[in-house]
Amino acid sequence: MNKLIFKSILILLVSCSSVSIAQSKLSSEEKLSLKKIADTIDRSILTKEAGWRMKNKKTLGNIAESEWEWGDRQISVTILHYSSVAEATKGLQAAISPSMGKISKENGLGDEGYVWRMSTTKGETCAVKFRKANFLIFISGGELSFGKKFAKIADDSLTENVLQRK
Amino acid sequence: MTRSFFLSLIFAFACCLFASHTAQAQYAEGISAITYDSSAQMIFTYSATEVDFNTSYYYDAYVCGSLYNYVLLGMGCEGDPNEDRIAEVYLQTAAQYNQGYLLVSNHYVEGYFEVWEPTWGAYGYWDPYGYDFLPGGSYPGGYQFLPAGQTVTQYGQIYLGDTSVWIFTYPSLAAAVTGVGFSDEHPLHYFNFQPGQHAEPIDPNDTDLIWLSNGTRSDPAAYTKGTKPKLFASIQFSPAPPPNTYIGLRIKHNGSPVGEKLGIAATGASLNVRDIALTADIENPDVVKKGNYTFSWEITQDGNTWTSIGNSGPHKIYWTYQNPMSPPFINKEGTEFPKLYDKALDVACTAANGESLVGTIASKINSAVYNDIKYSPAGGASVNPLSFYLIFPQGCDCGDHANLLRGLLRSIGVEATTLYLWGGNNATGQRNYYVFNDPLLGAIPVTMRVVRDAHRDGIAANPHFNYHALVSAAGHLYDPSYGFVPDQLTLTESLDIATGILGVTNKVERQVFGDPTYGTVTNIVCPHTN
Numbered sequence: 001m002n003k004l005i006f007k008s009i010l011i012l013l014v015s016c017s018s019v020s021i022a023q024s025k026l027s028s029e030e031k032l033s034l035k036k037i038a039d040t041i042d043r044s045i046l047t048k049e050a051g052w053r054m055k056n057k058k059t060l061g062n063i064a065e066s067e068w069e070w071g072d073r074q075i076s077v078t079i080l081h082y083s084s085v086a087e088a089t090k091g092l093q094a095a096i097s098p099s100m101g102k103i104s105k106e107n108g109l110g111d112e113g114y115v116w117r118m119s120t121t122k123g124e125t126c127a128v129k130f131r132k133a134n135f136l137i138f139i140s141g142g143e144l145s146f147g148k149k150f151a152k153i154a155d156d157s158l159t160e161n162v163l164q165r166k
Numbered sequence: 167m168t169r170s171f172f173l174s175l176i177f178a179f180a181c182c183l184f185a186s187h188t189a190q191a192q193y194a195e196g197i198s199a200i201t202y203d204s205s206a207q208m209i210f211t212y213s214a215t216e217v218d219f220n221t222s223y224y225y226d227a228y229v230c231g232s233l234y235n236y237v238l239l240g241m242g243c244e245g246d247p248n249e250d251r252i253a254e255v256y257l258q259t260a261a262q263y264n265q266g267y268l269l270v271s272n273h274y275v276e277g278y279f280e281v282w283e284p285t286w287g288a289y290g291y292w293d294p295y296g297y298d299f300l301p302g303g304s305y306p307g308g309y310q311f312l313p314a315g316q317t318v319t320q321y322g323q324i325y326l327g328d329t330s331v332w333i334f335t336y337p338s339l340a341a342a343v344t345g346v347g348f349s350d351e352h353p354l355h356y357f358n359f360q361p362g363q364h365a366e367p368i369d370p371n372d373t374d375l376i377w378l379s380n381g382t383r384s385d386p387a388a389y390t391k392g393t394k395p396k397l398f399a400s401i402q403f404s405p406a407p408p409p410n411t412y413i414g415l416r417i418k419h420n421g422s423p424v425g426e427k428l429g430i431a432a433t434g435a436s437l438n439v440r441d442i443a444l445t446a447d448i449e450n451p452d453v454v455k456k457g458n459y460t461f462s463w464e465i466t467q468d469g470n471t472w473t474s475i476g477n478s479g480p481h482k483i484y485w486t487y488q489n490p491m492s493p494p495f496i497n498k499e500g501t502e503f504p505k506l507y508d509k510a511l512d513v514a515c516t517a518a519n520g521e522s523l524v525g526t527i528a529s530k531i532n533s534a535v536y537n538d539i540k541y542s543p544a545g546g547a548s549v550n551p552l553s554f555y556l557i558f559p560q561g562c563d564c565g566d567h568a569n570l571l572r573g574l575l576r577s578i579g580v581e582a583t584t585l586y587l588w589g590g591n592n593a594t595g596q597r598n599y600y601v602f603n604d605p606l607l608g609a610i611p612v613t614m615r616v617v618r619d620a621h622r623d624g625i626a627a628n629p630h631f632n633y634h635a636l637v638s639a640a641g642h643l644y645d646p647s648y649g650f651v652p653d654q655l656t657l658t659e660s661l662d663i664a665t666g667i668l669g670v671t672n673k674v675e676r677q678v679f680g681d682p683t684y685g686t687v688t689n690i691v692c693p694h695t696n
Contacts, residue, residue, distance in 0.1 A: 091548035100543035120624030
């Protein structure tokens with residue numbers, strides 16, 4: 001019984017901590033423009049994933065996107081910047097109800113992460129989607145191993161450059 | 167006989183600047199001419215009466231000229247002192263802009279008349295060519311008549327009539343059209359607007375000059391097909407027109423006048439003219455269209471003489487099927503996007519260019535969505551479906567595809583509805599999940615299998631779906647993910663939850679996506695491996 005209470009308190013504390021972090025990020029939103037976040041993630045990919053070349057980069061409203069290629073492999077990194085954690089959570093829910101294929105939770109990826117996979121006539125295709133605070137990151141294309149690597153880089157980059165600021 | 171002979175004579179009035187005449191028997195000509203030298207700001211006039219050789223045997227020419235500008239500015243009369251058959255009067259005066267000047271010339275011939283008193287007691291006279299019989303003519307008065315049978319030569323003037331000419335001192339205008347705007351157009355927004363380049367709403371107050379001659383702006387406008395747009399324009403004068411200058415503006419398209427506005431007070435060097443209505447179609451009024459139009463602009467001061475002040479355009483105009491519907495776009499989560507976007511009209515009007523039938527229009531836009539946006543059933547993103555035209559190169563889910571098509575159709579005024587479909591019980595909305603064993607990925611929960619050809623983007627034929635989305639419009643169903651018009655979604659497989667039997671074709675059809683987890687999950691496995 002005591003263990004259960006302790007566990008509940010711990011979960012509650014962790015939850016509060018998470019919300020607090022997210023809200024602190026929102027309060028410093030002016031300094032953390034989407035473009036800066038995207039640039040930071042792109043620099044990290046360039047540094048940590050040798051061989052990949054940025055093919056394209058653009059922003060549209062609250063969305064920033066970069067496309068990467070290595071040989072015939074192509075991966076796109078899409079960052080959606082929401083005004084609140086709740087909005088971002090809602091956005092992620094919309095992204096994890098695929099019409100086909102299989103989606104599964106990916107523990108340890110962002111605040112909430114998922115991997116989508118599907119068999120096609122051309123082989124397997126995949127997407128990695130996760131939320132970090134009020135950001136959603138979608139990694140699409142390529143093999144799942146690359147998708148996960150890119151997702152980890154983006155996740156780490158967000159942790160270092162966004163969530164540690166206050 | 168004498169009278170009829172005389173009446174056959176010709177008297178002509180000419181009001182031309184440099185009138186010429188040919189020698190005829192018994193011919194007199196009256197001339198009034200006026201010119202305006204805008205550089206010297208002077209009015210010059212010329213009045214003349216000229217007679218031909220035969221006439222000059224009996225008569226001398228005589229003329230009076232009077233110049234008016236509301237009041238008499240000057241007058242002069244001259245005979246023919248040189249006996250060269252012509253009497254001339256020249257007048258001149260300093261001119262003011264935008265004034266009317268009138269020259270009236272009174273034409274006469276002078277002659278010596280044989281006057282006598284016939285023996286029968288009546289008075290008589292002899293007017294060889296009978297100018298007095300002509301309209302406005304008269305015989306000389308004041309002469310004295312002599313006793314019967316006696317004659318004497320009497321000098322007198324015969325009034326032939328007046329000529330007159332009028333001129334208005336229009337200033338020389340150097341003008342150019344520097345900006346053009348459109349009124350009452352559909353309220354367009356830039357979808358991919360770049361701050362600093364242009365505003366997101368293209369013409370928020372109906373006052374923006376969306377085309378500028380300096381090249382800094384050239385934005386589109388949108389109207390429902392068949393509309394005759396109303397324009398406004400900025401005209402730059404150099405120098406500024408003098409006071410009381412009035413102009414008319416005319417717009418030509420492909421050489422034909424399509425609109426004009428008259429009676430515009432030209433005040434100042436910059437003139438903004440609103441409400442220039444086009445009165446002719448610049449496009450086929452029956453079709454959806456994306457068109458580019460160049461207008462030729464002209465001004466007039468007198469309503470007759472038109473001078474080019476340059477071209478504007480090309481003006482990009484989207485012609486929609488009907489008035490755009492609001493909100494045009496909605497996403498799977500139900501978020502509405504109320505703005506009418508240039509990108510949506512560009513896609514829709516390009517795809518349906520030149521089409522008038524709503525079914526064909528919808529079908530062509532359906533094909534465009536299929537061709538333009540990859541199909542990636544990975545699930546959507548909570549964004550405006552139009553975003554997939556600019557980002558997400560990996561493509562989008564069928565729900566996004568359907569909402570994209572729906573939004574494009576509604577943007578051009580075609581009513582459209584997104585339909586989400588699952589295998590299940592339509593009456594209760596219950597979705598029935600069973601298991602499809604993917605050879606690569608293992609068990610995947612699905613609700614139906616649908617008849618489809620293999621997809622360009624790698625999806626095998628007759629796939630198993632969690633859900634699928636279509637669009638209902640113009641009396642048809644459209645599947646933009648597959649780029650065709652199925653008219654109905656044919657299932658080959660769904661689950662009857664009560665009996666556990668697969669193979670029924672029961673489907674849930676909803677206009678709202680709703681809770682993605684709503685349904686009953688079973689362990690029933692379908693026999694397919696692809």
